Amino acid sequence: MAIFAKVVEQRSFARAADELAVSKATVSKAVTRLEARLGARLFNRTSRRLALTDAGRALAERAQRVLAEGEAAEAEVQAQSGSPRGLVRLAAPMSFGLGEVAPILPDFLRQYPEVSIDLHLSDAAVDLIGEGFDMALRIAALPDSSLLARRLCPVDRLVVGAPAYFDRAGRPRHPHELGEHVCLGYAYLATPQAWTFSHRGGEAASIRPAGPLRANNADALMPALLAGLGVAVQPDFIVRQALAEGRLEAVLTDWSPPPIALHLVMPPGGPRPARIEVLSTFLARRLVRRGGADAG
Known part of the structure; x- marks a missing residue:
């Protein structure tokens, strides 16, 4: 067995x-x-x-x-x-894995030189048990499942576009106005065929986005966004630098898409080998710190 x-x-x-x-x-x-x-x-x-x-x-x-x-x-x-030793198979979303996970792994590998990591990057939700993963980082509103999940930090999503696009097409003041805009879509949204929002005052709104591009990775939308071809709903960690540099602009800031968060998930059962425990502790500590800085 x-x-x-x-x-x-x-x-x-x-x-x-x-x-x-x-x-x-x-x-x-x-x-x-x-x-x-x-x-x-x-x-x-x-x-x-x-x-x-x-x-x-x-x-x-x-x-x-x-x-x-x-x-x-x-x-x-x-x-x-x-000390802990052996292989840990870790799955993470592509952009988050490249931008946030891969840069901190050298610190872990220096601390635990007898542990090795097989890092699998994909925005698709892998089958941890069926594909033999020890743990995964997921950015989502997680459904109920048999997996063990630890919520690490919220992930904000923003409606963004290039200033030149908004100068040309107008800045929407209500989500319903997005129906008149060119929308660039992310394939792994919970409901890619509909963008839903809620207002601080409790109002809800939903639109059906239409546009020339949909991708299964949010970074793949960035060239079209920066070229002024449309608007997209993007996670904060992807657009943070472009917003700070003025290359992108956030609109509808009083409205929010459905909340999502970064989770660390593992198959059920235990106790776990030391190599898995030390990596999960390391990721939680470093990524909660990252989320706390962003989320305030």
């Missing part, structure tokens, strides 16, 4: 074998024996891809617990004589 969990975590029989310091044949035979005992195939395997079957996904969470408990027990013994 633990070997199966390690294959899920590494998404590879060969990498799982390397992590466990056994042969690839040993890993393959262990998974084959588990499949025979369960009477179900756990992986769909091709020469280039390894994907969990429905049965594999159903088993993965419990297998991860078996692996985590074994690694935690090993970590307790190691803690008596050494």
